[in-house]
Amino acid sequence: MNAFLSHGLLGWPLWALIGVWLLTLHLTVVAVSLYLHRDQTHRAVKLHPVVRHLCRFWLWLTTATVTREWVAVHRRHHSTVDHEGDPHSPRLFGLRTVLFGGVGLYRRAAEDSDTLKTYGQGTPDDWLERWVYAGPVNIIGILLLMGLEVLLFGPLGLTLWAVQMMGIPVLAAGVVNGLGHAVGYRNFDTPDLSHNIVPWGLVCGGEELHNNHHAFPGSARFSQRHGEFDIGWFYLRILSALGLAQIERLAATDGQSVSLQDLMAYRAHLMSRYLKEVLRPTWRNVRRDGFRPTRRCRRLFWLSPKLLGESAEDRATLDSVLDSQPVLRTVYDFRVRLGHVWESGAHAAQRLEELREWLSQARTSGVRQLEHFSERVHLLLEQPASQILSEAAGG
Ligand SMILES: [Zn+2]
Ligand SMILES: [Zn+2]
Incomplete structure:
Protein backbone atom coordinates (compact mmCIF):
# COMPACT_ATOMS: atom_id res chain seq x y z
CA MET A 1 0.00 0.00 0.00
CA GLU A 248 -1.62 17.60 -51.56
CA ARG A 249 1.02 20.21 -52.33
CA LEU A 250 4.79 20.56 -52.36
CA ALA A 251 6.85 23.63 -52.97
CA ALA A 252 8.93 24.13 -56.02
CA THR A 253 9.73 20.71 -57.38
CA ASP A 254 6.45 19.42 -58.72
CA GLY A 255 5.20 22.30 -60.88
CA GLN A 256 3.86 20.97 -64.14
CA SER A 257 2.31 24.08 -65.66
CA VAL A 258 2.38 27.82 -65.05
CA SER A 259 -0.35 27.90 -62.43
CA LEU A 260 -0.60 30.72 -59.97
CA GLN A 261 0.70 28.34 -57.33
CA ASP A 262 3.88 27.70 -59.30
CA LEU A 263 4.42 31.36 -59.91
CA MET A 264 4.11 32.12 -56.24
CA ALA A 265 6.60 29.37 -55.54
CA TYR A 266 8.90 30.79 -58.18
CA ARG A 267 8.63 34.23 -56.61
CA ALA A 268 10.32 33.25 -53.33
CA HIS A 269 13.27 31.72 -55.18
CA LEU A 270 13.54 34.68 -57.49
CA MET A 271 13.57 37.21 -54.65
CA SER A 272 16.16 35.17 -52.84
CA ARG A 273 18.37 35.07 -55.94
CA TYR A 274 17.89 38.77 -56.45
CA LEU A 275 19.29 39.42 -52.99
CA LYS A 276 22.22 37.11 -53.54
CA GLU A 277 23.11 38.01 -57.11
CA VAL A 278 22.23 41.70 -57.34
CA LEU A 279 21.72 43.41 -54.02
CA ARG A 280 24.64 41.90 -52.13
CA PRO A 281 27.35 42.39 -54.80
CA THR A 282 26.16 45.94 -55.51
CA TRP A 283 26.23 46.74 -51.81
CA ARG A 284 29.73 45.30 -51.54
CA ASN A 285 30.90 47.36 -54.52
CA VAL A 286 29.75 50.69 -53.13
CA ARG A 287 31.32 49.82 -49.77
CA ARG A 288 34.57 49.08 -51.53
CA ASP A 289 34.37 52.50 -53.17
CA GLY A 290 34.30 54.12 -49.75
CA PHE A 291 30.62 54.21 -48.81
CA ARG A 292 30.29 53.90 -45.01
CA PRO A 293 26.69 53.35 -43.92
CA THR A 294 25.64 53.43 -40.26
CA ARG A 295 24.26 50.28 -38.66
CA ARG A 296 20.76 51.68 -38.89
CA CYS A 297 21.09 52.46 -42.60
CA ARG A 298 22.36 48.98 -43.21
CA ARG A 299 19.44 47.46 -41.33
CA LEU A 300 16.91 49.58 -43.23
CA PHE A 301 18.42 48.75 -46.59
CA TRP A 302 18.18 45.03 -45.97
CA LEU A 303 14.77 45.08 -44.33
CA SER A 304 11.89 43.86 -46.46
CA PRO A 305 10.47 47.02 -48.15
CA LYS A 306 7.01 46.04 -47.01
CA LEU A 307 7.98 46.25 -43.37
CA LEU A 308 9.70 49.58 -43.89
CA GLY A 309 6.67 51.21 -45.47
CA GLU A 310 5.00 52.07 -42.18
CA SER A 311 7.55 54.42 -40.64
CA ALA A 312 8.05 57.87 -42.19
CA GLU A 313 11.28 58.41 -40.29
CA ASP A 314 12.85 55.15 -41.47
CA ARG A 315 11.76 55.95 -44.98
CA ALA A 316 13.49 59.37 -44.85
CA THR A 317 16.71 57.83 -43.52
CA LEU A 318 16.75 55.20 -46.22
CA ASP A 319 15.95 57.78 -48.89
CA SER A 320 18.94 59.90 -47.89
CA VAL A 321 21.20 56.85 -48.28
CA LEU A 322 19.72 55.91 -51.64
CA ASP A 323 19.99 59.50 -52.86
CA SER A 324 23.68 59.55 -52.06
CA GLN A 325 24.27 56.25 -53.93
CA PRO A 326 22.36 56.20 -57.24
CA VAL A 327 23.33 52.62 -58.03
CA LEU A 328 21.85 51.46 -54.74
CA ARG A 329 18.72 53.43 -55.57
CA THR A 330 18.40 51.56 -58.84
CA VAL A 331 18.80 48.06 -57.43
CA TYR A 332 16.55 48.89 -54.48
CA ASP A 333 13.76 50.25 -56.68
CA PHE A 334 13.97 47.22 -58.93
CA ARG A 335 13.66 45.02 -55.86
CA VAL A 336 10.49 46.85 -54.77
CA ARG A 337 9.02 46.59 -58.26
CA LEU A 338 9.85 42.92 -58.49
CA GLY A 339 7.88 42.47 -55.26
CA HIS A 340 4.92 44.35 -56.77
CA VAL A 341 4.78 42.03 -59.76
CA TRP A 342 3.54 39.32 -57.41
CA GLU A 343 1.28 41.37 -55.27
CA SER A 344 -1.00 42.72 -57.95
CA GLY A 345 -4.30 40.87 -58.15
CA ALA A 346 -3.57 39.99 -61.74
CA HIS A 347 -4.05 36.61 -63.35
CA ALA A 348 -1.03 34.29 -63.50
CA ALA A 349 -0.41 34.87 -67.19
CA GLN A 350 -0.60 38.62 -66.64
CA ARG A 351 1.93 38.43 -63.84
CA LEU A 352 4.25 36.53 -66.11
CA GLU A 353 3.86 39.37 -68.62
CA GLU A 354 4.66 41.94 -65.92
CA LEU A 355 7.72 39.93 -64.99
CA ARG A 356 8.90 39.94 -68.61
CA GLU A 357 8.43 43.70 -68.68
CA TRP A 358 10.48 44.05 -65.51
CA LEU A 359 13.19 41.88 -67.01
CA SER A 360 13.46 43.89 -70.18
CA GLN A 361 13.82 47.12 -68.22
CA ALA A 362 16.38 45.51 -65.92
CA ARG A 363 18.39 44.48 -68.95
CA THR A 364 18.96 48.14 -69.87
CA SER A 365 19.35 49.49 -66.33
CA GLY A 366 23.06 50.21 -66.65
CA VAL A 367 23.85 48.16 -63.52
CA ARG A 368 25.97 45.19 -64.46
CA GLN A 369 24.69 42.73 -61.83
CA LEU A 370 21.10 43.64 -62.58
CA GLU A 371 21.62 43.09 -66.30
CA HIS A 372 23.23 39.71 -65.77
CA PHE A 373 20.46 38.68 -63.41
CA SER A 374 17.85 39.68 -65.94
CA GLU A 375 19.50 37.65 -68.68
CA ARG A 376 19.73 34.55 -66.56
CA VAL A 377 16.11 34.77 -65.42
CA HIS A 378 15.00 35.44 -68.97
CA LEU A 379 16.61 32.18 -70.05
CA LEU A 380 14.76 30.38 -67.26
CA LEU A 381 11.42 31.72 -68.41
CA GLU A 382 11.88 30.18 -71.84
CA GLN A 383 11.71 26.74 -70.24
CA PRO A 384 8.69 24.81 -68.99
CA ALA A 385 7.57 25.79 -65.50
CA SER A 386 8.57 22.53 -63.85
CA GLN A 387 12.15 23.03 -64.95
CA ILE A 388 12.13 26.70 -63.98
CA LEU A 389 11.14 25.74 -60.48
CA SER A 390 13.77 23.09 -59.92
CA GLU A 391 16.49 25.31 -61.39
CA ALA A 392 15.44 28.28 -59.33
CA ALA A 393 15.51 26.08 -56.26
CA GLY A 394 18.99 24.85 -57.08
CA GLY A 395 20.65 28.08 -57.97
ZN1 LIG B 1 1.58 28.17 -41.23
ZN1 LIG C 1 5.22 32.91 -38.66
Whole structure:
Protein backbone atom coordinates (compact mmCIF):
# COMPACT_ATOMS: atom_id res chain seq x y z
CA MET A 1 0.00 0.00 0.00
CA ASN A 2 2.83 2.37 0.97
CA ALA A 3 4.72 1.55 -2.19
CA PHE A 4 1.63 2.30 -4.23
CA LEU A 5 1.16 5.68 -2.54
CA SER A 6 4.74 6.77 -3.19
CA HIS A 7 5.36 5.24 -6.66
CA GLY A 8 1.97 4.51 -8.14
CA LEU A 9 0.89 1.30 -9.84
CA LEU A 10 3.98 0.98 -12.03
CA GLY A 11 6.65 2.15 -9.60
CA TRP A 12 8.90 3.39 -12.44
CA PRO A 13 12.15 5.21 -11.61
CA LEU A 14 12.77 8.84 -12.50
CA TRP A 15 14.69 8.17 -15.72
CA ALA A 16 11.77 6.15 -17.09
CA LEU A 17 9.47 9.07 -16.36
CA ILE A 18 11.81 11.40 -18.22
CA GLY A 19 11.53 8.98 -21.14
CA VAL A 20 7.73 9.13 -20.93
CA TRP A 21 7.88 12.91 -20.87
CA LEU A 22 10.12 13.14 -23.96
CA LEU A 23 8.04 10.64 -25.89
CA THR A 24 4.69 12.29 -25.12
CA LEU A 25 6.12 15.73 -25.85
CA HIS A 26 7.36 14.54 -29.22
CA LEU A 27 3.99 12.99 -30.09
CA THR A 28 2.23 16.22 -29.16
CA VAL A 29 4.61 18.38 -31.18
CA VAL A 30 4.20 16.11 -34.21
CA ALA A 31 0.39 16.13 -33.87
CA VAL A 32 0.44 19.93 -33.81
CA SER A 33 2.68 20.16 -36.86
CA LEU A 34 1.08 17.44 -39.01
CA TYR A 35 -2.57 17.68 -38.04
CA LEU A 36 -3.22 21.25 -36.85
CA HIS A 37 -0.71 22.99 -39.05
CA ARG A 38 -0.08 21.13 -42.33
CA ASP A 39 -3.42 19.33 -42.60
CA GLN A 40 -6.07 21.57 -41.05
CA THR A 41 -4.61 25.06 -41.47
CA HIS A 42 -2.89 24.89 -44.85
CA ARG A 43 -4.43 21.76 -46.43
CA ALA A 44 -1.01 20.80 -47.71
CA VAL A 45 -1.68 17.18 -46.78
CA LYS A 46 -4.80 15.11 -46.28
CA LEU A 47 -4.36 12.83 -43.27
CA HIS A 48 -6.38 9.63 -43.10
CA PRO A 49 -9.53 10.09 -40.94
CA VAL A 50 -8.14 7.62 -38.41
CA VAL A 51 -4.88 9.58 -38.07
CA ARG A 52 -6.84 12.82 -37.82
CA HIS A 53 -8.92 11.41 -35.08
CA LEU A 54 -5.98 10.06 -33.12
CA CYS A 55 -4.41 13.53 -33.30
CA ARG A 56 -7.60 15.22 -32.15
CA PHE A 57 -7.88 12.85 -29.22
CA TRP A 58 -4.22 13.16 -28.28
CA LEU A 59 -4.23 16.96 -28.42
CA TRP A 60 -7.37 17.05 -26.29
CA LEU A 61 -5.76 14.72 -23.76
CA THR A 62 -2.39 16.47 -23.55
CA THR A 63 -3.05 20.14 -24.39
CA ALA A 64 -6.80 20.95 -24.42
CA THR A 65 -6.19 22.64 -27.79
CA VAL A 66 -9.28 23.31 -29.89
CA THR A 67 -8.66 22.73 -33.61
CA ARG A 68 -10.82 25.61 -34.80
CA GLU A 69 -9.10 28.10 -32.50
CA TRP A 70 -5.60 27.01 -33.40
CA VAL A 71 -6.30 27.07 -37.11
CA ALA A 72 -7.97 30.49 -36.98
CA VAL A 73 -5.19 32.12 -34.97
CA HIS A 74 -2.53 30.66 -37.24
CA ARG A 75 -4.30 31.65 -40.48
CA ARG A 76 -4.65 35.16 -39.12
CA HIS A 77 -0.92 35.15 -38.41
CA HIS A 78 -0.23 34.30 -42.06
CA SER A 79 -2.58 36.87 -43.50
CA THR A 80 -1.30 39.75 -41.35
CA VAL A 81 2.21 38.50 -40.68
CA ASP A 82 4.34 41.00 -38.71
CA HIS A 83 1.83 43.75 -39.42
CA GLU A 84 -1.12 45.22 -37.54
CA GLY A 85 -3.45 42.36 -36.63
CA ASP A 86 -0.80 39.63 -36.32
CA PRO A 87 -1.78 37.87 -33.07
CA HIS A 88 1.78 37.09 -31.95
CA SER A 89 4.40 39.04 -33.88
CA PRO A 90 7.58 39.84 -31.92
CA ARG A 91 7.82 42.94 -34.10
CA LEU A 92 4.59 44.27 -32.58
CA PHE A 93 4.72 42.85 -29.05
CA GLY A 94 8.46 42.47 -28.43
CA LEU A 95 10.36 39.18 -28.39
CA ARG A 96 10.20 38.79 -24.58
CA THR A 97 6.42 39.02 -24.53
CA VAL A 98 6.02 36.43 -27.29
CA LEU A 99 8.62 34.11 -25.75
CA PHE A 100 7.26 34.17 -22.21
CA GLY A 101 3.69 35.35 -22.67
CA GLY A 102 2.88 33.63 -25.95
CA VAL A 103 0.00 31.68 -24.44
CA GLY A 104 -1.72 34.87 -23.30
CA LEU A 105 -1.44 36.32 -26.81
CA TYR A 106 -2.78 33.09 -28.26
CA ARG A 107 -5.74 33.00 -25.85
CA ARG A 108 -6.64 36.59 -26.60
CA ALA A 109 -6.77 35.87 -30.35
CA ALA A 110 -8.55 32.52 -29.86
CA GLU A 111 -11.32 34.16 -27.87
CA ASP A 112 -11.99 36.75 -30.57
CA SER A 113 -15.18 35.66 -32.33
CA ASP A 114 -14.38 37.59 -35.54
CA THR A 115 -11.09 35.74 -35.87
CA LEU A 116 -12.84 32.40 -35.44
CA LYS A 117 -15.51 33.28 -37.95
CA THR A 118 -13.18 34.64 -40.62
CA TYR A 119 -10.33 32.17 -40.34
CA GLY A 120 -11.75 29.05 -38.69
CA GLN A 121 -13.55 27.59 -41.70
CA GLY A 122 -13.44 23.91 -42.55
CA THR A 123 -12.40 22.53 -39.16
CA PRO A 124 -14.20 19.63 -37.40
CA ASP A 125 -17.73 20.43 -36.27
CA ASP A 126 -19.18 17.04 -35.32
CA TRP A 127 -20.88 15.94 -32.13
CA LEU A 128 -17.63 14.97 -30.44
CA GLU A 129 -16.09 18.34 -31.22
CA ARG A 130 -19.09 20.31 -30.01
CA TRP A 131 -19.61 18.41 -26.77
CA VAL A 132 -16.19 17.10 -25.80
CA TYR A 133 -13.09 18.39 -27.59
CA ALA A 134 -14.20 22.00 -27.92
CA GLY A 135 -17.19 21.88 -25.63
CA PRO A 136 -17.82 22.91 -22.05
CA VAL A 137 -15.87 19.90 -20.74
CA ASN A 138 -12.84 20.64 -22.92
CA ILE A 139 -10.36 20.50 -20.00
CA ILE A 140 -11.58 17.07 -18.89
CA GLY A 141 -8.88 15.62 -21.14
CA ILE A 142 -5.91 17.12 -19.35
CA LEU A 143 -7.49 16.39 -15.93
CA LEU A 144 -7.95 12.79 -17.00
CA LEU A 145 -4.29 12.66 -17.97
CA MET A 146 -3.33 14.04 -14.55
CA GLY A 147 -5.39 11.40 -12.75
CA LEU A 148 -3.97 8.63 -14.91
CA GLU A 149 -0.37 9.69 -14.35
CA VAL A 150 -0.80 10.02 -10.58
CA LEU A 151 -2.34 6.55 -10.56
CA LEU A 152 0.52 5.07 -12.60
CA PHE A 153 3.51 6.96 -11.20
CA GLY A 154 2.46 8.30 -7.78
CA PRO A 155 3.28 11.91 -6.75
CA LEU A 156 6.03 12.07 -9.38
CA GLY A 157 3.24 11.66 -11.92
CA LEU A 158 1.94 15.05 -10.86
CA THR A 159 5.31 16.64 -11.61
CA LEU A 160 5.40 14.87 -14.96
CA TRP A 161 1.97 16.26 -15.75
CA ALA A 162 2.95 19.81 -14.75
CA VAL A 163 6.03 19.66 -17.00
CA GLN A 164 3.93 18.27 -19.85
CA MET A 165 1.50 21.16 -19.54
CA MET A 166 4.36 23.57 -20.21
CA GLY A 167 5.57 21.78 -23.36
CA ILE A 168 3.42 23.34 -26.06
CA PRO A 169 3.31 26.84 -24.54
CA VAL A 170 7.12 26.91 -24.53
CA LEU A 171 7.82 25.20 -27.87
CA ALA A 172 4.98 26.42 -30.08
CA ALA A 173 3.81 29.68 -28.59
CA GLY A 174 7.26 30.79 -27.46
CA VAL A 175 9.96 29.24 -29.63
CA VAL A 176 8.29 28.98 -33.04
CA ASN A 177 6.19 32.15 -32.84
CA GLY A 178 8.91 34.16 -31.08
CA LEU A 179 12.32 32.94 -32.20
CA GLY A 180 10.92 31.90 -35.59
CA HIS A 181 10.41 35.59 -36.30
CA ALA A 182 13.63 36.84 -34.76
CA VAL A 183 16.58 34.43 -34.65
CA GLY A 184 18.33 32.23 -37.21
CA TYR A 185 18.83 32.53 -40.97
CA ARG A 186 16.67 33.42 -43.95
CA ASN A 187 16.60 31.49 -47.23
CA PHE A 188 13.84 33.61 -48.74
CA ASP A 189 13.11 37.29 -48.91
CA THR A 190 9.57 37.01 -47.56
CA PRO A 191 7.79 40.25 -46.62
CA ASP A 192 8.02 39.44 -42.91
CA LEU A 193 10.66 38.72 -40.26
CA SER A 194 10.39 34.92 -40.40
CA HIS A 195 13.63 32.96 -39.81
CA ASN A 196 14.70 29.35 -39.97
CA ILE A 197 15.79 28.91 -36.35
CA VAL A 198 18.13 25.97 -37.11
CA PRO A 199 18.53 23.84 -40.27
CA TRP A 200 17.54 20.63 -38.45
CA GLY A 201 13.87 20.61 -37.52
CA LEU A 202 13.79 17.89 -34.86
CA VAL A 203 12.61 19.36 -31.56
CA CYS A 204 9.63 21.35 -32.89
CA GLY A 205 8.61 18.79 -35.51
CA GLY A 206 10.16 20.69 -38.44
CA GLU A 207 8.51 23.98 -37.51
CA GLU A 208 11.98 25.37 -36.91
CA LEU A 209 12.17 25.97 -40.70
CA HIS A 210 9.82 28.88 -40.34
CA ASN A 211 11.17 31.15 -43.08
CA ASN A 212 10.82 28.32 -45.60
CA HIS A 213 7.28 27.84 -44.37
CA HIS A 214 6.35 31.50 -44.83
CA ALA A 215 7.80 31.40 -48.34
CA PHE A 216 5.73 28.30 -49.19
CA PRO A 217 2.84 28.13 -46.72
CA GLY A 218 0.99 25.56 -48.82
CA SER A 219 3.83 23.07 -48.98
CA ALA A 220 3.70 19.85 -46.97
CA ARG A 221 7.49 19.82 -46.75
CA PHE A 222 9.27 22.59 -44.83
CA SER A 223 12.86 21.80 -45.76
CA GLN A 224 14.10 23.52 -48.91
CA ARG A 225 17.87 23.53 -49.12
CA HIS A 226 20.60 20.98 -48.97
CA GLY A 227 21.44 20.17 -45.35
CA GLU A 228 17.99 21.01 -44.01
CA PHE A 229 15.90 18.33 -42.34
CA ASP A 230 12.19 18.40 -41.50
CA ILE A 231 11.23 15.51 -39.22
CA GLY A 232 7.52 16.21 -39.81
CA TRP A 233 8.08 15.56 -43.52
CA PHE A 234 9.93 12.36 -42.65
CA TYR A 235 6.83 11.11 -40.77
CA LEU A 236 4.54 12.26 -43.58
CA ARG A 237 6.53 10.17 -46.03
CA ILE A 238 6.02 7.12 -43.81
CA LEU A 239 2.31 7.81 -43.35
CA SER A 240 1.92 8.35 -47.06
CA ALA A 241 3.69 5.06 -47.85
CA LEU A 242 1.26 3.32 -45.48
CA GLY A 243 -1.70 4.94 -47.22
CA LEU A 244 -2.44 7.06 -44.15
CA ALA A 245 -1.71 10.45 -45.68
CA GLN A 246 -2.08 12.04 -49.07
CA ILE A 247 0.37 14.80 -49.95
CA GLU A 248 -1.62 17.60 -51.56
CA ARG A 249 1.02 20.21 -52.33
CA LEU A 250 4.79 20.56 -52.36
CA ALA A 251 6.85 23.63 -52.97
CA ALA A 252 8.93 24.13 -56.02
CA THR A 253 9.73 20.71 -57.38
CA ASP A 254 6.45 19.42 -58.72
CA GLY A 255 5.20 22.30 -60.88
CA GLN A 256 3.86 20.97 -64.14
CA SER A 257 2.31 24.08 -65.66
CA VAL A 258 2.38 27.82 -65.05
CA SER A 259 -0.35 27.90 -62.43
CA LEU A 260 -0.60 30.72 -59.97
CA GLN A 261 0.70 28.34 -57.33
CA ASP A 262 3.88 27.70 -59.30
CA LEU A 263 4.42 31.36 -59.91
CA MET A 264 4.11 32.12 -56.24
CA ALA A 265 6.60 29.37 -55.54
CA TYR A 266 8.90 30.79 -58.18
CA ARG A 267 8.63 34.23 -56.61
CA ALA A 268 10.32 33.25 -53.33
CA HIS A 269 13.27 31.72 -55.18
CA LEU A 270 13.54 34.68 -57.49
CA MET A 271 13.57 37.21 -54.65
CA SER A 272 16.16 35.17 -52.84
CA ARG A 273 18.37 35.07 -55.94
CA TYR A 274 17.89 38.77 -56.45
CA LEU A 275 19.29 39.42 -52.99
CA LYS A 276 22.22 37.11 -53.54
CA GLU A 277 23.11 38.01 -57.11
CA VAL A 278 22.23 41.70 -57.34
CA LEU A 279 21.72 43.41 -54.02
CA ARG A 280 24.64 41.90 -52.13
CA PRO A 281 27.35 42.39 -54.80
CA THR A 282 26.16 45.94 -55.51
CA TRP A 283 26.23 46.74 -51.81
CA ARG A 284 29.73 45.30 -51.54
CA ASN A 285 30.90 47.36 -54.52
CA VAL A 286 29.75 50.69 -53.13
CA ARG A 287 31.32 49.82 -49.77
CA ARG A 288 34.57 49.08 -51.53
CA ASP A 289 34.37 52.50 -53.17
CA GLY A 290 34.30 54.12 -49.75
CA PHE A 291 30.62 54.21 -48.81
CA ARG A 292 30.29 53.90 -45.01
CA PRO A 293 26.69 53.35 -43.92
CA THR A 294 25.64 53.43 -40.26
CA ARG A 295 24.26 50.28 -38.66
CA ARG A 296 20.76 51.68 -38.89
CA CYS A 297 21.09 52.46 -42.60
CA ARG A 298 22.36 48.98 -43.21
CA ARG A 299 19.44 47.46 -41.33
CA LEU A 300 16.91 49.58 -43.23
CA PHE A 301 18.42 48.75 -46.59
CA TRP A 302 18.18 45.03 -45.97
CA LEU A 303 14.77 45.08 -44.33
CA SER A 304 11.89 43.86 -46.46
CA PRO A 305 10.47 47.02 -48.15
CA LYS A 306 7.01 46.04 -47.01
CA LEU A 307 7.98 46.25 -43.37
CA LEU A 308 9.70 49.58 -43.89
CA GLY A 309 6.67 51.21 -45.47
CA GLU A 310 5.00 52.07 -42.18
CA SER A 311 7.55 54.42 -40.64
CA ALA A 312 8.05 57.87 -42.19
CA GLU A 313 11.28 58.41 -40.29
CA ASP A 314 12.85 55.15 -41.47
CA ARG A 315 11.76 55.95 -44.98
CA ALA A 316 13.49 59.37 -44.85
CA THR A 317 16.71 57.83 -43.52
CA LEU A 318 16.75 55.20 -46.22
CA ASP A 319 15.95 57.78 -48.89
CA SER A 320 18.94 59.90 -47.89
CA VAL A 321 21.20 56.85 -48.28
CA LEU A 322 19.72 55.91 -51.64
CA ASP A 323 19.99 59.50 -52.86
CA SER A 324 23.68 59.55 -52.06
CA GLN A 325 24.27 56.25 -53.93
CA PRO A 326 22.36 56.20 -57.24
CA VAL A 327 23.33 52.62 -58.03
CA LEU A 328 21.85 51.46 -54.74
CA ARG A 329 18.72 53.43 -55.57
CA THR A 330 18.40 51.56 -58.84
CA VAL A 331 18.80 48.06 -57.43
CA TYR A 332 16.55 48.89 -54.48
CA ASP A 333 13.76 50.25 -56.68
CA PHE A 334 13.97 47.22 -58.93
CA ARG A 335 13.66 45.02 -55.86
CA VAL A 336 10.49 46.85 -54.77
CA ARG A 337 9.02 46.59 -58.26
CA LEU A 338 9.85 42.92 -58.49
CA GLY A 339 7.88 42.47 -55.26
CA HIS A 340 4.92 44.35 -56.77
CA VAL A 341 4.78 42.03 -59.76
CA TRP A 342 3.54 39.32 -57.41
CA GLU A 343 1.28 41.37 -55.27
CA SER A 344 -1.00 42.72 -57.95
CA GLY A 345 -4.30 40.87 -58.15
CA ALA A 346 -3.57 39.99 -61.74
CA HIS A 347 -4.05 36.61 -63.35
CA ALA A 348 -1.03 34.29 -63.50
CA ALA A 349 -0.41 34.87 -67.19
CA GLN A 350 -0.60 38.62 -66.64
CA ARG A 351 1.93 38.43 -63.84
CA LEU A 352 4.25 36.53 -66.11
CA GLU A 353 3.86 39.37 -68.62
CA GLU A 354 4.66 41.94 -65.92
CA LEU A 355 7.72 39.93 -64.99
CA ARG A 356 8.90 39.94 -68.61
CA GLU A 357 8.43 43.70 -68.68
CA TRP A 358 10.48 44.05 -65.51
CA LEU A 359 13.19 41.88 -67.01
CA SER A 360 13.46 43.89 -70.18
CA GLN A 361 13.82 47.12 -68.22
CA ALA A 362 16.38 45.51 -65.92
CA ARG A 363 18.39 44.48 -68.95
CA THR A 364 18.96 48.14 -69.87
CA SER A 365 19.35 49.49 -66.33
CA GLY A 366 23.06 50.21 -66.65
CA VAL A 367 23.85 48.16 -63.52
CA ARG A 368 25.97 45.19 -64.46
CA GLN A 369 24.69 42.73 -61.83
CA LEU A 370 21.10 43.64 -62.58
CA GLU A 371 21.62 43.09 -66.30
CA HIS A 372 23.23 39.71 -65.77
CA PHE A 373 20.46 38.68 -63.41
CA SER A 374 17.85 39.68 -65.94
CA GLU A 375 19.50 37.65 -68.68
CA ARG A 376 19.73 34.55 -66.56
CA VAL A 377 16.11 34.77 -65.42
CA HIS A 378 15.00 35.44 -68.97
CA LEU A 379 16.61 32.18 -70.05
CA LEU A 380 14.76 30.38 -67.26
CA LEU A 381 11.42 31.72 -68.41
CA GLU A 382 11.88 30.18 -71.84
CA GLN A 383 11.71 26.74 -70.24
CA PRO A 384 8.69 24.81 -68.99
CA ALA A 385 7.57 25.79 -65.50
CA SER A 386 8.57 22.53 -63.85
CA GLN A 387 12.15 23.03 -64.95
CA ILE A 388 12.13 26.70 -63.98
CA LEU A 389 11.14 25.74 -60.48
CA SER A 390 13.77 23.09 -59.92
CA GLU A 391 16.49 25.31 -61.39
CA ALA A 392 15.44 28.28 -59.33
CA ALA A 393 15.51 26.08 -56.26
CA GLY A 394 18.99 24.85 -57.08
CA GLY A 395 20.65 28.08 -57.97
ZN1 LIG B 1 5.22 32.91 -38.66
ZN1 LIG C 1 1.58 28.17 -41.23
